[in-house]
Amino acid sequence: MSKRKLQPSASNPNQDYCDFLLELADFEKNVSRNIYKHNAYRKAASALSRHPVRVSSGSEARQLPGVGRKIADKIDEFVQTGRLGKLDKIRASDEAVAIGQLSRVSGVGPAKARELFSAGVTSLEELRRRPELLNHHQSLGLRYVSEFEARIPRTEAAALEGHVCSRLAALDPLYCATVCGSYRRGAESSGDVDFLLTHPAFTSSVNEKPARGSSANQKPAKGSAANQKPAHGAAANEKTGGQLLRAAVDQLKNEGFITDTLSHGDTKFMGVCLLPGERYTVHRRIDIRLVPHDQYFCAVLYFTGSDEFNRQMRAHALEQRFTLNEYTLRPLGATGTPGEPVPVTSEEEIFEYLQYPYRRPEERSL
Incomplete structure (x- = not known):
């Protein structure tokens, strides 16, 4: 189920622990549908990945935030035997293995993976022979599955950020885009590059108007501030999120940077991109979330x-x-x-x- 296994290294002396915890996390999310355990395993893996020295026992691991007794017991079992009984059982389950494989595809969640398994699909190879079972997003996710799973080096993530920001500035210098997540926290590589986008012409009060539609009794969109004034200079030039996001995406498509669209809503775009230049050969998934200008910095945080x-x-x-x-x-x-x-x-x-x-x-x- 795990995408790859790494041995302990100088950069992460607890890599093997992190690997089995993340594999368990994937199982809980995709097969057991237990988000609480999923989050617990990921939190423990994150704490271990940041710990600068090799953990030698469960009791030592328990000193780290997010590592409880049950996870510490698993670390002791792994230290003593070099394996984990729970993972052995998971890997012996055809259903668990199939759902884990199918869930690697962008757009295929746990429910869809179970549906595919029920239809007799147990691997990516079989899924490629059954394209009629997938929607547009899932079909592209299958095409780019290996590329989407490849880690993005920090230098490339910075180039992605620079390219997007420069192209949007050429369209309208009032656009502001930020890559958040582990990249902004200084990570040397990232699993994805998600952009937060804003523009002074789009505020929470503008966002509320299309959310209400024609019904006076409809509740405002979550997080909206009905009485908050738009940013200075924006009131006369209000634009909906759909207009601003569509213009931004079209600009990036015109340059050939965005090669495919996975999904496109009024405030969220998901697509496939490839940086120009011979050195860039891996397609990346790009997510752009448009945020009202007055809520932007809370979102960035x-x-x-x-x-x-x-x-x-x-x-x-x-x-x-x-x-x-x-x-x-x-x-x-x-x-x-x-x-x-x-x-x-x-x-x-x-x-x-x-x-x-x-x-x-x-x-x-x-």
């Missing part, structure tokens, strides 16, 4: 992560009588009801509001 850093910062926000999420920072009233979003024009301002020492993105991998 949230999608930069890490998950543990976000959890700690949200807990601190509550202590300071604020509620913080990917959309807004809001003060809590005397009854605990969130008030209107406070204006945020940078990540640093969020830290200042919360009286929380600023941490640069590369200091947030907890």
Whole structure:
């Protein structure tokens, strides 16, 4: 089920532990459908990957955040036997192996993988012989499965970011795009490159209008701020997310950078891209999420992560009588009801509001 196995190395002396934990995480997500265990295994693997020395026992591993007794027991079993009984059983299950393989395809979730298995598909090779079972996104995901799984070196991720930002600036210098996730936290390689995009003409108040449609009784979109004023200079030039995202994607398509579309909504685009130049030969999946301008820096903070850093910062926000999420920072009233979003024009301002020492993105991998 695991995409590849690596031995302990100087860069990650606990790589083999991380491998089996991530394989267990995939099983829990795709086969058992237990997201709680999935997240627990991934959190433990993340803590082990950042630990600078080799862990020699479960009790030693338990000193790390996110490593509980059951995971520590698995580490002890692996140290003593060089294998894991639970993984042996998983690998002996035709259904588990098939679902793990099929779930590698972009657009094929656990439910679709089970459906394919029920239809007699047990491998990627068999799936390639049954194209009628896949939609457009899944067909492209199957075509590029190996390329999408390849890690993206930091130098290439930086080139992707630079190319997208320069092409959007040529279209309209008011576009702003940021690559978040582990790349922004300084990782040497990334699994994907996800862009957050914004423009002053698109605010949460603009976003709410199409969400409401013609019904006066329809609830506002999640995270919207109905009474918040648009960014300075944007009121007279309001644009919907669909207009702005479509223009941005068309610009990148015209340059030949985006080669295929996986899906395209009003505020989220997923596609396939390839950097120009002979040195770039691997197609990458590109995700572009358009965020209202007044919510952009809360989104940048949230999608930069890490998950543990976000959890700690949200807990601190509550202590300071604020509620913080990917959309807004809001003060809590005397009854605990969130008030209107406070204006945020940078990540640093969020830290200042919360009286929380600023941490640069590369200091947030907890």
